[in-house]
Amino acid sequence: MSGSTKYIDARGLPCPRPVVLLRDAISAGEADILEILVDTEAARENVRRFAVHSGCSILLSESVAEAVAEGMSHGETPEKVIGRRSHYRVRIGIRTERETKTHAESEQDSSGGASTDRGTVPDTGRWGGEGPGSATEPHGTVLPVVGSTVLLSSDEMGRGSEELGRLLMRGFLYALSENDIIPKRIIAMNSGIRLAIAGSESLVNLQKLAGRGVEILVCGTCLEYLGLASRLAVGRVSNMYEIAGFLAEGRTLSL
């Protein structure tokens, strides 16, 4: 099913119709490539941002100029060109798998993006696509799993035995730090914040995840309540508004 393209003509449609059409087409999942036409710069930017935020790659984003003539009807040759107008074409690649690759990996991966441990999804770098955040980013971008959050509300994994729970959490964070696919962010709350403080046995693994682009957020109230604010050793302090916002986005793994 590779390479099928769906075309959407959103010219002349008021905001937010272009993005709505794009969203519906992405979730319908009928094609690998969507090509959408819009006629304002604002619409182009909205479409681009939405596509990137949804984990898609921008394959092409160009403006197309066309002549507008008087007297054109039913195949007659235009007599007089009265002006030019432009519209914008944005071609979007739908990703079927989420991957994490660093800039260095995309640049230097000798297998060219189709190695066995990442399935057969071609990487953004080879399509010349654009990753989140920058229109001028070179091939290869940091692509965490879009919108995926891991919530650590305890320093133990599961209940029943404290010692076992802490052992499992250590093992989980170690294995996660070595995994190809990693979350976009980790939120630590309640006793979960103990994992992120100086002396934590999981600190090095959280630091490794942070080094790979995972955002580590630690609840400020929890730090204060447990008297550990001065010992935070990875990530940054967050608040309930921000945390609630991320959790409300969905795609959260809660441990």
Added chain:
Amino acid sequence: MRASSARPGAPPARSPLYSDPARLLVTFRSSHEVLRAEKYLKLRGLPVELIPVPREITSECGFCILTPPGTGEAEESGHIVAGMSIPAIAHGSLSGSPEGTAIRVESLWRVRERAVVGRHRKERLYERIDEVH
């Protein structure tokens, strides 16, 4: 249960391809023992890591001890780790452990690793070096 022989094609004592200082990986018979071993070795001044047993060694769940880089280099008879010789660890027990009873080692492996450019995870080779039963 666990692999009982050295991996086929295990490299000679010092492979030029895996040039990072080698480590030792020690497995135990139960999670209780691995936890006690970690405590014991850290008390003896060896900063070991407690990690899930790699898939190359077992498909079952379990945890093991990984020693710091450089402790896996010496000839088997000469391995000294935190003042204990590895043969004593492999064939016998860690006496003097915090609770007073011996901790028996199940298997001992030499771990060679190397960083691969562009990948976040090191490539590792595991070679069993205790006596095969």
